[in-house]
Amino acid sequence: MGATLADIARELGLSKMTVSRAINNDPLVKAKTRDRVLEVSRRLNYQPNHFARALATNRSYLIGVIVPDLMHSYFAEILHGIGAVARSAKYQIVIGNSEEYVARELSEVEALRSRTDGLIIAPCAPASKAGLYADMIEDGTKIVLIDRTLDGLDCPMVLTDDVEVGMLATEHLIRLGHRRIGHLRGTITSTSKKRLEGYRKALSANDINYNEALVRECGLMETDGYRAMQAWIEGGDLPTAIFAVNDPAAIGAMQALHEADIVVGKDIAMVGGGNIHYGDMLRVPLTTVSWSRGEMGQAAVRLLIQLIEGNGHDITHQKMILSPSLVVRSSCGAMTSSIVVASQLSPQKN
Amino acid sequence: MGATLADIARELGLSKMTVSRAINNDPLVKAKTRDRVLEVSRRLNYQPNHFARALATNRSYLIGVIVPDLMHSYFAEILHGIGAVARSAKYQIVIGNSEEYVARELSEVEALRSRTDGLIIAPCAPASKAGLYADMIEDGTKIVLIDRTLDGLDCPMVLTDDVEVGMLATEHLIRLGHRRIGHLRGTITSTSKKRLEGYRKALSANDINYNEALVRECGLMETDGYRAMQAWIEGGDLPTAIFAVNDPAAIGAMQALHEADIVVGKDIAMVGGGNIHYGDMLRVPLTTVSWSRGEMGQAAVRLLIQLIEGNGHDITHQKMILSPSLVVRSSCGAMTSSIVVASQLSPQKN
DNA sequence: AAATATAGTTTTAACGGTAACATTCACAGG
DNA sequence: CCTGTGAATGTTACCGTTAAAACTATATTT
Numbered sequence: 001m002g003a004t005l006a007d008i009a010r011e012l013g014l015s016k017m018t019v020s021r022a023i024n025n026d027p028l029v030k031a032k033t034r035d036r037v038l039e040v041s042r043r044l045n046y047q048p049n050h051f052a053r054a055l056a057t058n059r060s061y062l063i064g065v066i067v068p069d070l071m072h073s074y075f076a077e078i079l080h081g082i083g084a085v086a087r088s089a090k091y092q093i094v095i096g097n098s099e100e101y102v103a104r105e106l107s108e109v110e111a112l113r114s115r116t117d118g119l120i121i122a123p124c125a126p127a128s129k130a131g132l133y134a135d136m137i138e139d140g141t142k143i144v145l146i147d148r149t150l151d152g153l154d155c156p157m158v159l160t161d162d163v164e165v166g167m168l169a170t171e172h173l174i175r176l177g178h179r180r181i182g183h184l185r186g187t188i189t190s191t192s193k194k195r196l197e198g199y200r201k202a203l204s205a206n207d208i209n210y211n212e213a214l215v216r217e218c219g220l221m222e223t224d225g226y227r228a229m230q231a232w233i234e235g236g237d238l239p240t241a242i243f244a245v246n247d248p249a250a251i252g253a254m255q256a257l258h259e260a261d262i263v264v265g266k267d268i269a270m271v272g273g274g275n276i277h278y279g280d281m282l283r284v285p286l287t288t289v290s291w292s293r294g295e296m297g298q299a300a301v302r303l304l305i306q307l308i309e310g311n312g313h314d315i316t317h318q319k320m321i322l323s324p325s326l327v328v329r330s331s332c333g334a335m336t337s338s339i340v341v342a343s344q345l346s347p348q349k350n
Numbered sequence: 351m352g353a354t355l356a357d358i359a360r361e362l363g364l365s366k367m368t369v370s371r372a373i374n375n376d377p378l379v380k381a382k383t384r385d386r387v388l389e390v391s392r393r394l395n396y397q398p399n400h401f402a403r404a405l406a407t408n409r410s411y412l413i414g415v416i417v418p419d420l421m422h423s424y425f426a427e428i429l430h431g432i433g434a435v436a437r438s439a440k441y442q443i444v445i446g447n448s449e450e451y452v453a454r455e456l457s458e459v460e461a462l463r464s465r466t467d468g469l470i471i472a473p474c475a476p477a478s479k480a481g482l483y484a485d486m487i488e489d490g491t492k493i494v495l496i497d498r499t500l501d502g503l504d505c506p507m508v509l510t511d512d513v514e515v516g517m518l519a520t521e522h523l524i525r526l527g528h529r530r531i532g533h534l535r536g537t538i539t540s541t542s543k544k545r546l547e548g549y550r551k552a553l554s555a556n557d558i559n560y561n562e563a564l565v566r567e568c569g570l571m572e573t574d575g576y577r578a579m580q581a582w583i584e585g586g587d588l589p590t591a592i593f594a595v596n597d598p599a600a601i602g603a604m605q606a607l608h609e610a611d612i613v614v615g616k617d618i619a620m621v622g623g624g625n626i627h628y629g630d631m632l633r634v635p636l637t638t639v640s641w642s643r644g645e646m647g648q649a650a651v652r653l654l655i656q657l658i659e660g661n662g663h664d665i666t667h668q669k670m671i672l673s674p675s676l677v678v679r680s681s682c683g684a685m686t687s688s689i690v691v692a693s694q695l696s697p698q699k700n
Numbered sequence: 701a702a703a704t705a706t707a708g709t710t711t712t713a714a715c716g717g718t719a720a721c722a723t724t725c726a727c728a729g730g
Numbered sequence: 731c732c733t734g735t736g737a738a739t740g741t742t743a744c745c746g747t748t749a750a751a752a753c754t755a756t757a758t759t760t
Contacts, residue, residue, distance in 0.1 A: 354715095354716055354717085355716070355717065356716075356717095366716085366717080366718090367718080367719095370716095370717070370718065371718095374718090398716090398717080399715085399716050399717065401715085401716080401717090402715070402716035402717040402718090403716080403717055403718080404717090405715090405716080405717070405718095406716080406717045406718045406719080407717085407718065407719090
């Protein structure tokens, strides 16, 4: 289809190598030669063949990103941050979507690791799969985790302080006078566990007994929250306030409550986590815990590029932990304007 | 890093070619030989090198998708549909995000077309750029348009009947008794023009004069709707109902109205387009026009794969047009439950 | 003027596959 | 016993690029 280095070389009576150097701005070629090469390459509309280059250099300038849910604006925003930094570093993004299925995650990883220079993964796999990832890293695959950690896996990661997330949410409810506080907990992921941990910490710090009956299992997606809440309503014995593991779950739960004519913000308080897009425009604007998804994505790419382009320093143990902050809206009681406490990025060694 | 075909061949005393055939399930190799090859390849953890394969075959099994706004759930859903079909056909998705900037779109296209087997594009470029795309197609690049067309470009595309979108929205408002109906119109994109056309058609079919003062320019994003509505409120002379070019614009406008204490669904009616995620859970659930984004994505990939794998038939002129349907919620007046008229896919030649 | 450095270029050999054609071998049919 | 046939495998060359080593001139030193 397009012209190749050889075509340009032939036309100018040069070797392919010199042309290659000229195209890549190698200072070894004479300025005049470079100009001639560039002129011809423009005329022939030369486009470098990325496959050939990748084969020769073993670098594709592709970054694989594996997210559990593309439709969740939280990950769309992370992707947005990733895209911004990647573009400025001349990398392109290949997407994998696990839809919170472990098997899908693993097959996407397998498909992408050999086609890309490195992966950014928000894993839904349980800690028991950490070994698989460790083997890949051992084998040379570059991996940065984002949003969720994988216990036992030692690689760079960008996370939120999820214990703090649970504490901020729960303490807010306690400050509002609630004592019977429920939790819709996620399963498996590190974030879910830590948010539960924060919930328990906040309770015990305020001398409230942990009551297992008030903690219900629930996935991370809207339908999960909806179903879990429906079951809870049906079974009766509702708490006066609920901390849901994340915003989609909270929104699903709110929908179920709405359908049962239970008014969120009046009959029951709700806090989510993640500050989803449109969370402030919902029927009942959702009080939530927030941190910057854009910064997460950006930080992850920077770490991955360091890993790929290896500047010598070992960054295996580098973790970025973002501090979350509470965003108060009306789902825990009447309130008009939003209060957002600025979130900040805190780099942190090991 | 990993083992190569040559390694396996050496180990078994076979030629690379036979091993290649065995790995690719060529029926020419003896079953017993294939088994031996597979056994060794498993033992050595052989992973085919995609770059080498792509270089030799000129096929990468990558599909580039260029969208104008990743954070808009509309495109996230299209992407989801694309991903589903792509995965089952063993293709991976490379993402480009134009953010509604023409220059960004063109640079992403340029970056992706040589790395992929074909592109699915939701163009924000104006019709004047159609020639550029025509040249690329001439040059062998496979392109399928989605969501928006590019006048003058002849290639497969998957669209909605946007004139119908405008008519459905506007007629709904007319049926509710409105005569002073405003329109927040998009600029440039084919969808915007056609929705405006539908708006005008509906007006004239109902003997309402087209009033230029009631049509305001506005982009396609939430902030655009917000700003346009703010200006309108400030300038006064509001209509009794508004059809916004799409849901994000409608939502932005609703936010501006809310801040000005104008109650949507009571003081003013609002219809959007696209049926965004969470549109039914907003402060005022948004009446909108809907069609299946998943089907759009799926259809686009199928067309692109036909283009790539060329089954002989010329599908250049193939257009898929989805029929939209009205989704009534409360933004045009009190209403509790949603009525959705099922949308359907209508394939259509030329 | 010979020896030495140096800028600019070429040569050779990969990188890891696959396409196309060539070869071998066993066996059937005459 | 020879030949034809088809199944199974092998050979050669090429995909388009770059790394590394090997040349050339030309300039610089002594």
